[in-house]
Amino acid sequence: MSSNNKNEEAARDEAVSYVIDPVRAQEKAADDGDAAAPQLQRALDARHLQMLAIASSIGTGLFIGSGQALRTGGPLALVVSFTWLGAVLTTMMQCLCEMATLYPTSGSFVTYASRYIDPAWGFTIGIMYWACWIGAFGTEATAARILVGYWLPPDWSSSPGNAAILITVFNVIMVCIHICPVRVFGEIEFWVSSLKVISIVMFLIVIWVIMAGGGPEGQRHDGEYWVDPGALLNGFKGLSSVFVTAAFSCGGTEVAGIAGGETRQPRIAMPRAVRTLMFRIVFFYVVTILFLTFVVSASDPRLLGGSGGGSVDSSPFVIAISNAGIKVLPDILNVIVLLCVCSVGSVSIYTASRVLCNMSQIGLLGKYWGFEKVDRHGRPMRAILMTAVIAVGLSYLNCTSSAANAFEWFTSLSGIAFLTCWPTIIFANWRWRAGIKAQNINIFGQKYVYEALWRPVYPLFGFISLIFMLGCHIYVSASPITATPSAENFFRSCIGIPLILVLYFGYKATYGTRIVRSHVMNLWEDKISEDDFIDQEHRLDEYYRQTRWKRFLSYVRL
Secondary structure, three states, rough: OOHHHHHHHHHHHHHHHHHHHHHHHHHHHHHHHHHHHOOOOOEHHHHHHHHHHHOOOOOOOHHHHHHHHHHHHHHHHHHHHHHHHHHHHHHHHHHHHHHHHHOOOOHHHHHHHHHHOOHHHHHHHHHHHHHHHHHHHHHHHHEEEEEHHOOOOOHHHHHHHHHHHHEOOOHHHHHHHHHOOOHHHHHHHHHHHHHHHHHHHHHHHHHHHHHHHOOOOOOOOHHHHOOOOOOOOOOHHHHHHHHHHHHHOOOOOOHHHHHHHHHHOHHHHHHHHHHHHHHHHHEEEHHHHHHHHHHHOOOOOEEEEOOEOOHHHHHHHHHHHHHHHOOOOHHHHHHHHHHHHHHHHHHHHHHHHHHHHHHHHHHOOOOHHHHOOOOOOOOOHHHHHHHHHHEEEHHHHHOOHHHHHHHHHHHHHHHHHHHHHHHHHHHHHHHHHHHHHHHOOOOOOOOOOOOOOOOHHHHHHHHHHHHHHHHHHHHHOOOOOOOOOOOHHHHHHHHHOOOHHHHHHHEEEEEEEEOOOHHHHOOOOOOOOHHHHHHHHHHHHHOOOHHHHHHHHOOOOO
């Protein structure tokens, strides 16, 4: 054996010692024996992934939560924060797309963090992200109960027993979706997301007509709400609070990376999904928010945080329509928001179960749980059932006021999780590129390989911005706008930060992991096969031989 081969083999062995933790190292022989075991199936098409990227995060955050942000920060803060976050999430998804097109895995950035940063950090991010979606499921279950209660007598829907009945119906529907093969989930999400898109377009048209004075009341809006009560409320603190709300509203954008592990031709599908991302953020968030600020006053008491109780009545969309004298649309919007809630609930179980499955597959959880096992239909049933049992159990906490406090502590993890995962994606991309350079691997010189725009300035801007927004979250938690500062409120809002430290250093102390060095980084596992790489390159050749009009139509083909 030559000296070069010996050095290469030694480097490879050292990489395994860094990237694969001791649990997996002990079980590697068993892994080799399970090579023929069923795997997650690539049953999703590009259209499923594209719709997940476009509309997976459109839900109560936009339809209802934006009202609270308008109330606390004012119209300027709302528009600036969503525009800024949109630019940040675009570069974050471009960094994720670079890795996901060449290393498509359902673990996505959890796997990348483990292999390119530190296994302990991969474990930490994985647990936080899983808990984030568990909390999101409970939030959506509660929202579904409130939305259905819109059509029911208040005394009936407010009873704890009846509330539990409504939540049970929601839970059964969500679990049944994931007992079916993954393509059923993909089809449901595609059509529900399509309805979300159509609904946003319809409401934008209605709001534009209202702005022009075309409503029954005939009132024209020329930006008077930017003057009174003002464009920016509560100063920098108001802007900081809106950053947090915007992050919650856009949470789930990265789910496309998780779904990429079960998508056909990820080298084609992922870039297409990411290219539509900026359009989605600008059109469905920035333009929508801008229009709303012209027809809804930040001082309206019906907004969430005023007299609004979290129902659809506190939605700025409903307030705008009601102020214009339109009577029917609030009921229609309630149906749309209810479908959005069900969509996010379904995405919650899908995402959390895939993260749990992948963490077990790469050894971060150990194989004795069996979460890595996949049945012949490509479903990680143990991971799905574990996720569903915990998520369903937590969804009932809000049926009583005493348990609701515990639920608030759990759901507070969501914001911290998103604001930690997003910069992790950018940092993992930097480390991955450093590994490619250190190991002299020619990736970006090949045809059709996806590259993020405006490197390195744009990703650096995104990373710094996300750290700044995390700081804003801590600042607002320590000095809230609408409440008296207290240790309980602060730790409830920031409980995720000490939990991250405990998970990271606890795992590091237990398994003795170290930060992965560039020259020994694992750059072969989960890499797209040579045959798939060439096949998708040929398909891209065919795609680019088409006219621009046909290429455009391929984005809207069902």
